[in-house]
Amino acid sequence: MSTLTFPDDFLWGASTSSYQIEGALEVDGRGPCVWDTFTRQGKIQDHTTAATACDHYHRWPEDVGLMKAAGFNAYRFSIAWPRVVPNGTGPINPKGLDFYDRLVDGVLAAGIRPMACLYHWDLPQPLEDEGGWQGRAVIEPFADYARAVAARLADRVKDWMMLNEPNVVAIFGYGVGEHAPGHHLGEEGILRALHHQNLAQGAALRALAAERSDLTLGTVINLQPCRAEDDKPENIAAAQRWDAVWNRVPLDGLMRGQIPPLLAEAMKSFVLPGDEAKIRYPIDLLGINYYSRMTMKYEAGRPFNVFWGDAHCDRWTFMGWPVQPDGLYDLLMEFKRDYGNPAVYIAENGAAYDDQVAPDGAVHDADRVTFLREHIGAVGRAMADGCNVKGYLCWSLLDNFEWAFGLAKRFGIVRVDYETLKRTPKDSYHFIAEVIRNKAVTL
Ligand code: IFM
Numbered sequence: 001m002s003t004l005t006f007p008d009d010f011l012w013g014a015s016t017s018s019y020q021i022e023g024a025l026e027v028d029g030r031g032p033c034v035w036d037t038f039t040r041q042g043k044i045q046d047h048t049t050a051a052t053a054c055d056h057y058h059r060w061p062e063d064v065g066l067m068k069a070a071g072f073n074a075y076r077f078s079i080a081w082p083r084v085v086p087n088g089t090g091p092i093n094p095k096g097l098d099f100y101d102r103l104v105d106g107v108l109a110a111g112i113r114p115m116a117c118l119y120h121w122d123l124p125q126p127l128e129d130e131g132g133w134q135g136r137a138v139i140e141p142f143a144d145y146a147r148a149v150a151a152r153l154a155d156r157v158k159d160w161m162m163l164n165e166p167n168v169v170a171i172f173g174y175g176v177g178e179h180a181p182g183h184h185l186g187e188e189g190i191l192r193a194l195h196h197q198n199l200a201q202g203a204a205l206r207a208l209a210a211e212r213s214d215l216t217l218g219t220v221i222n223l224q225p226c227r228a229e230d231d232k233p234e235n236i237a238a239a240q241r242w243d244a245v246w247n248r249v250p251l252d253g254l255m256r257g258q259i260p261p262l263l264a265e266a267m268k269s270f271v272l273p274g275d276e277a278k279i280r281y282p283i284d285l286l287g288i289n290y291y292s293r294m295t296m297k298y299e300a301g302r303p304f305n306v307f308w309g310d311a312h313c314d315r316w317t318f319m320g321w322p323v324q325p326d327g328l329y330d331l332l333m334e335f336k337r338d339y340g341n342p343a344v345y346i347a348e349n350g351a352a353y354d355d356q357v358a359p360d361g362a363v364h365d366a367d368r369v370t371f372l373r374e375h376i377g378a379v380g381r382a383m384a385d386g387c388n389v390k391g392y393l394c395w396s397l398l399d400n401f402e403w404a405f406g407l408a409k410r411f412g413i414v415r416v417d418y419e420t421l422k423r424t425p426k427d428s429y430h431f432i433a434e435v436i437r438n439k440a441v442t443l
Contacts, residue, residue, distance in 0.1 A: 004380030005440040011113065011391025012436045013072035014413065015348050017120035017164065018080035019050055020400035024057035028095035031086025033122040034132070034173075035403075038180030046406035053401045054416050060103050062423060063397065066414055068110035070429060071436040075112050076220075076287070076347055076393050077103070078120035078164065081145055088124030089141040097152045104156050115159040115393075117220060117287075118146055118204060121169055121180070121403075128181050133174060133193035139200045146204035150211050161287055161347070162204050162219040166197040167246050175303050178404055187303050190245065191267050198253040198279040205281045220287035220347045221250045224294045225331050226308075234298035238306045242296050245304060253279040255339055285390065287347025288335070290375070293327035317351040317371070319409060325374035332382035332389065345391035349375050352402065352409040355426065363415045363426035372428055376435060377443045394432060398423070 019035055039049045056063055067075055081088065083096030100116075107114045119142070123132060130137040150160070163169075170193035172179035175186060183189055205217050226243040228235040244260040252258040257280025259267055299307035313322035328349070335344065351371040355363050376392055383389050399412035407418055413429040416422075435441050 001442055003440050003442045004377060004384065006380065006383070008439065010439065011074035011345055011393070012432070013067065013074035013076070013112065013391070013393045014397035015076040015393045015395050016056070016397050016400065017078040017117070018083070019053075019120065019122045020396075020402070021054040021056040021398055022080065023050065023052040023055045025051055027057065028083070028099065029086055029093040030080065030096060031082040031088070031093075032125040033080070033082040034125055034128045034180035035122055037125055037128075038182050041182065043180075043182060044404055044406040046408040048401070048406035048408070048418075050401040052418070052421075053407075054398045055421050056398070057099065059421065061106055064103075064106045064110050064112070066423060066425065066429075067107075067112055067397065070425075070433040072112050074115055074391055074393060075107055075397075076115040076117060076161065078117040078122075079149055080122050081119060081142075082122055082124045084149055085124065085141070085145050088127035088138075089144065092148050097149070100149070100153060104153055108156060113159065114157045115161065116149070116153065116157045117161040117164050118142075118149065119162065120164040121173075123181070132181055133169065133196045134185070134189065135192075136196060136199065138196060139203050142200040143203040143207040147207050147211060150208050150215075154208070154212050154215060158214065159216045159285065160208055160218070162201040162217075163197055164220045164347075165222045165289060166194055166201070166250050168222065169197065170194040171245070171303070187266065190303060191249070191263060192270055194245075194249045195253075195267060195271060195275070195279075198250065199275065201254065202278045202281055205283070216284045217281075218283040218285040218287060219254065220289060221247075222289035222291065222348070223247050223251065223331055223335070224290070224292065225327055225334065226294045226296055229295050229297040232298075235296060238298040238304075239296040241304045242294065242306045242308065246294070251339075254281060254283065255342075256280065284343065286342060286344045288331070288344050289348035289395070290328045290331060290346065291349070291351075292322045292324050293330075317367075318353045319351075319405075321351070323351070323371060323374075325371075325378040328375055328378040329382050332379070332387045333385060336382075336387045341386070341388045343388050343390050345389060345393065346379060347393055348395035349392070350395035350411050350413075352411045355410050355415060357415070357424070361424070363424055365426045365428050368413070368426065368428040369431045372431060373441060373443065376441045380441060
């Protein structure tokens, strides 16, 4: 057994996103978003919707109480763009901002640092109707929305994340149609969506920096180490291509103002002169989401001729994702080596399992406890080896609407009964509370 300790000022908590937990989709002037449309089109596997989800919109005081009781000192949540600007552009909806105003006051009163993310996938439908992330019409509205939110909240919220996982939006939303808005636009659609999110992010970062100088500005990217399945040249090349798309377009765009050389030709028709300078920004804090590594091989007919899976793993989550805590350690060490060790925090890490309520009324989610222990351990090991990690926020506080999978996949450390909306802290919740109390994890 070994014990890894964490500094006193380490950030501990969880992340959530507006669409996945709030419900109240037609309340207080909220406008429609792409996920409302996608859900109505019958694209959700278990045919559930996010209409109620966890009803966090009304039950947030209870949820903040749960965070406080677990000893959290940080909470990353997202703000719903369609609540604040129902048409995506134009008039602000004060009632939408009122909700986040109350939430932020409640989070602060609980002694928790609110970390706000501006875009966790709920693109206002009117902006999608204008081409969404395929074009530039979204960029200025995003910066305007960022300004409007900051004008109301930045006196109290100091940590601002622009986007969450732009690569997932681009690949699954615009490339292969598995997420909203459901387009099958292939490689070019993916790269366009990535580039325009990068531009919107750059514009919003500059807008917030111009408003106030006391903010910690950043974004959230899910980085996944891409490895070739074997040493066949075509598989090595496939891994390099996918690394360029998945990791480097968002990361090198932001940190270096660079389009990955491997993709320069494919992106040249829509990258305009001066764009590189616009997408680069010296952020203060990067949120890294980590779930697993990706193992790649060549497969013709798929975007970028790449297939990913993982043949080299013996443990899987209920999502079918491999359990690879070493991948998190490797990722942090590689990031330190390649990007000069800037401040990062784990903005999401967690697992869905097929949780059941036991006869004693509790949820004994031993697999999730092991998952969290091993991944927090990987973070601790990377820190002991010099990585500049400031915090660990698990995904997620509550079971929630897992996008195209609906309510069936449960990621929460707190169970939500979707009939009664009763919250039940799982064993993993108590485990995290113990880690926070001890400022240490034992492996
Ligand atoms: O639920 C999602 C979240 O919205 C973004 N990151 C991955 C999570 C699990 O799929």
